[in-house]
Amino acid sequence: MTDLNALPLDTEVLLAGLKPWIECESPTFDPAAVNRMMDLAAAETAAAGATITRLPGPMGLGDCVLGDFPHPRRGEPGILVMSHLDTVHPVGTLEKLPFRREGSRCYGPGILDMKGGAYAGLQAIVALAKAGVETKLPVSVLYTSDEEIGSPGTRDIILEQARRHRFVLVPEPGQPADNVVTGRYAIARFNLLAEGRPSHAGAKLKDGRSAISMMARQLLAIEAMTDEDCTFSVGVIQGGQWVNCVPTSCRAEALSMAKRQADLDRGVERMLVLTNRDTDSTGFTVSRGVTRPVWEPDDATMKLYGVAREVAAEIGWELGHASAGGGSDANFTGAAGIPSLDGLGVLGAGYHTLGEYIEVDSLPRRIRLMAGLLARLSA
Numbered sequence: 001m002t003d004l005n006a007l008p009l010d011t012e013v014l015l016a017g018l019k020p021w022i023e024c025e026s027p028t029f030d031p032a033a034v035n036r037m038m039d040l041a042a043a044e045t046a047a048a049g050a051t052i053t054r055l056p057g058p059m060g061l062g063d064c065v066l067g068d069f070p071h072p073r074r075g076e077p078g079i080l081v082m083s084h085l086d087t088v089h090p091v092g093t094l095e096k097l098p099f100r101r102e103g104s105r106c107y108g109p110g111i112l113d114m115k116g117g118a119y120a121g122l123q124a125i126v127a128l129a130k131a132g133v134e135t136k137l138p139v140s141v142l143y144t145s146d147e148e149i150g151s152p153g154t155r156d157i158i159l160e161q162a163r164r165h166r167f168v169l170v171p172e173p174g175q176p177a178d179n180v181v182t183g184r185y186a187i188a189r190f191n192l193l194a195e196g197r198p199s200h201a202g203a204k205l206k207d208g209r210s211a212i213s214m215m216a217r218q219l220l221a222i223e224a225m226t227d228e229d230c231t232f233s234v235g236v237i238q239g240g241q242w243v244n245c246v247p248t249s250c251r252a253e254a255l256s257m258a259k260r261q262a263d264l265d266r267g268v269e270r271m272l273v274l275t276n277r278d279t280d281s282t283g284f285t286v287s288r289g290v291t292r293p294v295w296e297p298d299d300a301t302m303k304l305y306g307v308a309r310e311v312a313a314e315i316g317w318e319l320g321h322a323s324a325g326g327g328s329d330a331n332f333t334g335a336a337g338i339p340s341l342d343g344l345g346v347l348g349a350g351y352h353t354l355g356e357y358i359e360v361d362s363l364p365r366r367i368r369l370m371a372g373l374l375a376r377l378s379a
Contacts, residue, residue, distance in 0.1 A: 034062025117345020
């Protein structure tokens with residue numbers, strides 16, 4: 001096996017290559033923007049030697065891109081490097097959070113979650129090719145378009161592609177202390193609807209029943225259900241249209257997370273019983289949205305982690321692991337029993353905020369880690 005520390009990785013060149021990925025803004029709900037990012041990733045993956053397959057996205061969402069690299073055993077089960085290229089940042093965020101390096105940090109929308117990791121995964125493949133190293137197993141990459149909203153449209157694509165492979169590597173952000181992820185908590189999303197009764201807010205206020213007031217009371221009750229086993233939070237709310245009208249509709253979205261599936265299942269039950277309808281058709285309705293199953297590490301995942309730990313030791317650090325919250329597409333592959341290793345991407349902080357950054361020195365280090373895994377994994 002090649003000396004991983006000798007792989008030709010120039011940090012400044014890597015950052016210059018990452019810049020176009022960050023400056024191609026790609027919020028999930030803007031399919032045209034996401035597809036521009038997919039065009040860029042597809043072009044660079046093709047330039048690295050892959051055969052590209054464009055997978056049309058579901059209604060209202062961007063496409064996915066599959067890249068299969070040349071290999072004597074191409075078509076056999078191999079390694080899938082799986083990343084999402086959608087972000088939570090709307091187009092225009094670059095004005096407030098431009099791509100820039102400041103000392104040991106590099107900033108930009110989506111740079112940590114997870115374009116930096118997606119780019120690093122591709123560069124690991126490129127670095128091995130430049131070093132003349134052929135992997136033991138065929139390698140493919142999959143870029144998806146809707147992870148930030150729970151992957152409702154791409155879950156089937158993810159599982160279909162993952163089941164064709166022996167291993168799944170997910171370069172989501174690395175964990176504190178330079179660790180990786182071997183399990184993910186269970187996550188459920190809920191759609192909330194409050195329906196009130198209209199009236200003129202100035203002349204006939206008492207005749208109405210405010211959907212916003214109804215929702216506000218429920219939101220406080222929902223977030224108060226949080227305990228050590230299961231959390232509840234509300235992140236989206238929309239209601240009303242005219243300030244002089246008692247609002248008849250208010251919508252919101254809630255998120256629940258638990259370390260164990262049984263705890264999440266109990267949380268789901270607690271949410272669904274909040275549905276209450278009055279005889280006058282006013283009331284509150286909770287419907288279940290996208291759910292990510294809990295991913296608990298099995299022997300195959302821990303064996304995969306063991307290989308990563310050996311690779312990290314060769315590079316120069318002790319690689320730890322843990323289960324993590326936040327959710328990722330590894331929830332699906334890991335829960336399906338496919339050996340998966342997550343959190344292989346770059347280190348940093350502030351994702352989903354205007355202070356999102358990566359630690360620059362983690363970029364070449366994590367590329368070496370993934371390159372070592374790709375080179376070492378075998379049937």
